[in-house]
Amino acid sequence: MKEHYYTIGEVAKLSNLSVQTLRYYDQIDLFKPAYIDTFTNYRYYKGNQLFYLDIIKSLKYIGVTLDDIKKALRLTSEELLDFLAQQELRINEKISRLNEAKNTLLKTKKQLQEQIDIPVFGEIYVQIEEAMPVLQVTTTELTPTSSTSTYYATLIKIIEKEGSVLNSRYGCIYPLEPYKDVNDIIYDAIFTPLLTERTFSQLSPNIQQTIIPGGKYVCIAFIYDPDTYFSFYEKLRNHVLAQEELFESQVYELYMPATLTMEQEKKFIVELKIRQKQETQNSSEKVVAHSYNSQPELPN
Known part of the structure; x- marks a missing residue:
């Protein structure tokens, strides 16, 4: 059975990413096409590559840098699980800092209101x-x-x-x-x-x-x-x-x-x-x- 290939435009639509982003991922060796037509210079991707693009998008969404994503894609399943656990800890720390910032904001507002309310x-x-x-x-x-x-x-x-x-x-x-x-x-x-x-x-x-x-x-x-x-x-x-x-x-x-x-x-x-x-x-x-x-x- 002949394997189906997707053009860069088709992958952009399927992944909801821009063509420019996919070209950039190719340039930095993060997500490369299956092959490039030497005559037209068009990029083509295999269907199973979209799975890795989903991983890239997920890691990028939680704030992982592109360099760290490149490293993560080379990990074994066990290593990737440990990597994701580390990212969970990092996110929890961010949530804690954001909650602290919110509480600080509320306390500062309260102090200013008390000052305004001096009779x-x-x-x-x-x-x-x-x-x-x-x-x-x-x-x-x-x-x-x-x-x-x-x-x-x-x-x-x-x-x-x-x-x-x-x-x-x-x-x-x-x-x-x-x-x-x-x-x-x-x-x-x-x-x-x-x-x-x-x-x-x-x-x-x-x-x-x-x-x-x-x-x-x-x-x-x-x-x-x-x-x-x-x-x-x-x-x-x-x-x-x-x-x-x-x-x-x-x-x-x-x-x-x-x-x-x-x-x-x-x-x-x-x-x-x-x-x-x-x-x-x-x-x-x-x-x-x-x-x-x-x-x-x-x-x-």
Whole structure:
């Protein structure tokens, strides 16, 4: 029985590939015709060759390079099975990275929305917050008027080394106490929120991966100014002292850029927050966080 041959045009239609692609596969020795007519220079293919073209298309679809496909076509069935198992692992890693990127995007959107939803600058407000994973470094000498760049840079290096995603926010923790002025406030730790769920290994003793607990927080937000910082702290502390509920003895301070545009002068929003104790939350009515549709006008 005479064997049937297909022209390059017929193979292009059967495989849903272009003639140019088939010619290129011939040039790189990936998929060559059964023979070439020396008089017309036309390419002809056998029917059983289409099976290998299906393999090429399948491997290319999952992201295998053409060079690796050439190697795969020379493998035994057992070797090809092992090769495909390796490709499955690679795809699963890609899926994991894409899911991480998606979760990072969602968390970033949530952070921006929370910033937009700050009800009034310089006034007390209440909000319910989810637990926030953070990477933090302990400190002993910094105040709200000090530069935190060195400590923040340490956290950045750790996050970058792990291949994780950086956050545009950072924060500090200090005790809730009756200070005399802003320079009496000494930070216990500096932290940055984590956008991924990765676990950081081999951290030095003064650095830890931890969680700022969720719950009901009493907050105040303002544009950072070392001359007015203490007045806002005092306003928040006095409000807490006047409440019947019990509050924890830590102040969480969060810095976030007021704008991401390079044209405007860089300003930072500071949000101070104090968490209501859990036993008080369980016995009180559910508090609904403030929700606003438009961004408040930033003070000059």
